[in-house]
Amino acid sequence: MKLYGYWRSSASYRVRIALALKNIDYDYVAVNLLKGEHKAADYLAIHPNGLVPTLVTDDGVAIVQSLAILEYLEDVVPKPSILPASAAERAQARAIAATIACEAQPFMNLRMQTFLREEKSFDDAAMSDWLNRFTGAAMAAAEALARKTAGQYCVGDTPSIADCCLAPQWFGAGRFGVDVSKFTKLAEIYERCTKHPAFEKAHPMNQPDTVE
Numbered sequence: 001m002k003l004y005g006y007w008r009s010s011a012s013y014r015v016r017i018a019l020a021l022k023n024i025d026y027d028y029v030a031v032n033l034l035k036g037e038h039k040a041a042d043y044l045a046i047h048p049n050g051l052v053p054t055l056v057t058d059d060g061v062a063i064v065q066s067l068a069i070l071e072y073l074e075d076v077v078p079k080p081s082i083l084p085a086s087a088a089e090r091a092q093a094r095a096i097a098a099t100i101a102c103e104a105q106p107f108m109n110l111r112m113q114t115f116l117r118e119e120k121s122f123d124d125a126a127m128s129d130w131l132n133r134f135t136g137a138a139m140a141a142a143e144a145l146a147r148k149t150a151g152q153y154c155v156g157d158t159p160s161i162a163d164c165c166l167a168p169q170w171f172g173a174g175r176f177g178v179d180v181s182k183f184t185k186l187a188e189i190y191e192r193c194t195k196h197p198a199f200e201k202a203h204p205m206n207q208p209d210t211v212e
C-alpha cells in the first residue's frame with residue numbers, strides 16, 4: 001500500500017495510527033501542502049478534492065477520505081480491530097470519529113484558515129474566536145460522548161477509530177490554540193494514546209517529511 005500524506009496533517013495522522021495499530025507496512029509519499037503539491041495535476045488525478053491523505057492499494061485503487069480509509073483497513077486487515085465488538089459500541093466509536101473528523105477538524109484546515117486570513121481579513125484574535133467557537137463546540141461534544149463510553153480509550157479499553165481521530169485532533173488543537181482545558185476525559189485518553197507505540201510511530205514529529 002502507498003499512503004500519500006503530510007506530516008502535520010491530522011487526517012493523514014489518523015490513517016498512520018490505524019496502519020501502525022494493524023502493523024501494516026506501507027510506502028509513504030509526502031505531499032507538501034505548504035508548496036501546494038496537493039493541487040498538482042498528478043495528485044488531483046488520485047484525489048479530485050486535492051486533500052491528503054490518499055491510500056493507494058496494492059491493486060492500484062485510490063481511496064480518499066480518512067474515515068473511509070480507516071474502514072477499508074479494518075475490512076482488509078480485521079485484526080487487531082479498530083472497532084469495538086458490539087454493534088452499539090461500533091456505532092459509538094464511529095460517532096466520536098465523525099464528530100472529530102467532520103465537525104471539529106474542518107475549521108482548522110489550511111484552506112479555511114488561508115481564506116479567512118487572506119480574503120476575510122481575520123487577524124489572530126478573530127481566528128482564535130472562530131476556532132474556539134466551532135472546533136471547541138465539536139470537541140465539547142466529543143468529550144460528552146467519550147464520558148459515556150470511555151474505558152482506557154474513547155470506547156472501552158482498546159484503541160478504536162475514535163482514538164485514531166482524537167490524538168490528531170488534540171495535536172492540532174494545541175497547534176492552533178484551541179482551549180482544551182475543559183476536556184478532561186479527552187485529555188486523559190490522549191495522554192494514554194501518547195504512550196502507545198502505534199500512536200508514537202504515527203506522530204507528526206516522527207515522519208520522513210517532518211520539519212523540526
Ligand SMILES: N[C@@H](CCC(=O)N[C@@H](CS)C(=O)NCC(=O)O)C(=O)O
Pocket residue numbers: 008009010011012033038050051052053064065066067101109110111112
Ligand atoms: N475529510 C477529509 C479531510 C482531509 C483534509 O482536510 N486534509 C487536509 C490536511 S489535514 C488538507 O489536505 N488540507 C489542504 C488544504 O486545506 O488546502 C479526510 O478526512 O480525509
